[in-house]
Amino acid sequence: MADSLLGFFTLMDNQDGTIVRDPPNFDLDLYIQNYKGRTRFDRLFLIGRSSVPLCVDALKAAIAEAKRGRDTHRYREVVECLRVAAPSESEASFDQAWLEAQDAANQVETNRLLTELKGYKNNLIKESIRMGNEDLGKHLESIGDLNSAAETYSKMRPDVSTPKQFLDVGKHLVRVSIQRREWGMVSAHLSKMGGAQHAEEEKAVQPYLKIAHGIALLGQEKYKEAALSFLSADCSISASTYSELASQSDVAIYGGLLALASMDRNELQANVLDNAHFRTFLEQAPHIRRAVAQFVSGRYSACIAILESYRPDYLLDIHLQKHTARIYAQIRSKCIIQYLIPFSCVSLDTMNKAFGGPDQGVEDELADMIQSGALEARINTIDKLVTTKAANPRAQMQDSALRAAENYERQALDRLRRMGLAAADLELKGGKKLGGLGNQGDFMIEETLG
Incomplete structure (x- = not known):
């Protein structure tokens, strides 16, 4: 078993896969119960x-999940992985009878739905055509033909007649686009759904729209916009309405992590800790609340320690895995910068105790931050000191006084011009901009008729 697992993960490593050797903080069975739909298989796989x-247990659970559905391609893919990782397991052999029966049933069902849809089109009954396209789209999605499913769902639009039907079409297209990782299309479909909201539908669909939009923005690496989208989701709606996308714990983790990576302390306090709507989500992931609170309180090493203990969990998340390294790097960079602000000089030993790991110091990381311009400081390798570039209070005061004098002069000239115009019996009316009037607006000069 050990040799098989080693060979499997060597193969995954050669394919640039992410390998997580530390155990996560969640129970696999309890974790997967939070989801429904095709995302269950995707996460297990x-x-x-x-x-x-968790390799063998997750692959066996994914095989069971695949056999509860109709997608034979998924079943073949996961069984091939288990055959390499644990060839002695009974599930590592193909269930050929199930495969043949399911492929035949899929073809029969596809032909039946196509025939029914053709009949509906001949009868020109809009509601029947809409329902026929929806049934065919769901079937094509269930067997893994996502391209055809998206095309079929799109054909429902001309035949919708109620706001709920319009939103259902949007949800189908969003779901398929997320599975295909087409983040731009997800945003496009969501914008159409948002523009067609009605008062009675708005509250029920709000968390779905916000969470799906957040996932799309995360996929596009727009971390602050994604954080704001997750943070504005309505927690009062049942989690079952968006469980095909994420769980309540996921929303808290996505929103909190991305906020830590992209917001300052005041924004974190206002948008995360003091956000009444987001509090219910945070109750499902209390470690995220603790991490944000530690950052806001200035306990940066404690914040990083909390996040590091949950890194394996985030590396196993379907939406976070590719972004975890970058998000953590941004959070560490912010913590180091905030830590250095009150000091003009800090010893490297102190920095290593606060931010260094057991086998790695912080000196190289500081050098990279200084080179990139993220940190204005110098490293004294002889005395082992980090010296920040202190601001010159006298120069700051002189710059402030100069700007105030320039602003006063500009305002005085504007007033003198206006007084001159009034003395010359000229009237100011909205229109062409008069040069030199600064912030006074757009005007045109017209001689007053006596």
């Missing part, structure tokens, strides 16, 4: 290909 401790 990702954990099986990434987590060394």
Whole structure:
């Protein structure tokens, strides 16, 4: 078993896969119960290909999930992985009878739905055509033909007649686009759904729109916009309405992590800790609240320690895995910068105690931050000191006084011009901009008729 697992993860590593050797903080069975739909298989399969401790259990659970559905391609793919990772497991052999029966049933169902849809089109009944396209789209999605499913769902639009039907079409297209990782299309479909909201539908669909939009923005690496989208989701709506996308714990983790990576302390306090709507989500992931609170309180090493203890979990998340390294790097960079602000000089030993790891110091990281311009400081390698560039209070005062004098002079000239215009019996009317009037607006000069 050990040799097989080693060979499997060597293969995954050669394919640039993410390998997580530390056990996560969640129970696999309890974790997967938070989701419904095709995302259940996707998450199990990702954990099986990434987590060394959970590999076999996750792949076996993914095989069981695949056999509860109709997608034979998924079943073949996960069984091939288990055959490499644990060939002695009974699930590592193909269930050929199930495969043949399911492929035949899929073809029969596809032909039946196509025939029914053709009949509906001949009868020109809009509601029947809409329902026929929806049934066919769901079937095509269930067997893994996502391209055809998206085309079929799109054909429903001309035949919708109620706001709910319009939103259902949007949800179908958003779901398929997320599975295909087409983040731009997700945003496009969501914008159409948002523009067509009605008062009675708005509250029920709000968390779905916000969470799906957040996932799309995360996929496009727009971290602050994604954080704001997650943070504005309505927690009062049942989690079952968006469980095909994420769980309540996921929303708290996505929103909190991305906020830590992209917001300053005041924004974190206002948008995360003091956000009444987001508090219910944070209750499902209390470690995120603790991490944000530690950052806001200036306990940066404690914040990083909390996040590091949950890094394996985030590396096994279907939406966070590719972004975890960058998000953590941004959070560490912010913590180091904030830590250095009150000091003009800090010893490297102190920095290593606060931010260094057991086998790695912080000196190289500081050098990279200084080179990139993220940190204005110098490293004294002889005395082992980090010296920040202190601001010159006298120069700051002189610059402030100069700007105030320039602003006063500009305002005085504007007033003198206006007084001159009034003395010359000229009237100011809205229109062409008069040069030199600064912030006074756009005007045109017209001689007053006596």
